[in-house]
Amino acid sequence: MDQLKLSALDADDLSVISAAIQDALVAVRDCAHFKDERRFVLLLNRFRWEADPTVDSPYSRTHSALVFNEVRAVRHHNIPLENPDRMLELLAVSLDYKGENDRSVTLRFAADRAIRLEIDRLACHLGDVGEPWATPWKPAHPVE
Numbered sequence: 001m002d003q004l005k006l007s008a009l010d011a012d013d014l015s016v017i018s019a020a021i022q023d024a025l026v027a028v029r030d031c032a033h034f035k036d037e038r039r040f041v042l043l044l045n046r047f048r049w050e051a052d053p054t055v056d057s058p059y060s061r062t063h064s065a066l067v068f069n070e071v072r073a074v075r076h077h078n079i080p081l082e083n084p085d086r087m088l089e090l091l092a093v094s095l096d097y098k099g100e101n102d103r104s105v106t107l108r109f110a111a112d113r114a115i116r117l118e119i120d121r122l123a124c125h126l127g128d129v130g131e132p133w134a135t136p137w138k139p140a141h142p143v144e
Helices: 011-021
Strands: 005-008 024-027 031-034 039-047 060-069 071-077 087-099 102-109 113-119 124-134
Touching (some): 011 060
Antiparallel strands (some): 031 039, 039 060, 071 113
């Protein structure tokens, strides 16, 4: 199986990563800020949107690491830090650029949850880890 490996240095790159990780599941405990290294890491259970559904099983997931470098600060909105086993559903990742020294990345989760990373510049990497496994479920979103 091909493992996905992507890097993002601008908003267009990040939109590709956002599409690849849409509907990924992540435990609160698997979101970590390494302050001394200025790094933020998420270990994801990623739905493989890019997989060919006619090969093997129609749907599959894999473990992936999403890494952001040059992180100055991390802000949480409605993230249940007191419940490390809580699973979060990642919906999208976006770059917010308000000026030369005012950049941030927002990770948006279901249930009105978010993590904002204040960054010096965008330096993001996504890489699959291990082998994918079959799943009978394809993520779906209600039409509003």
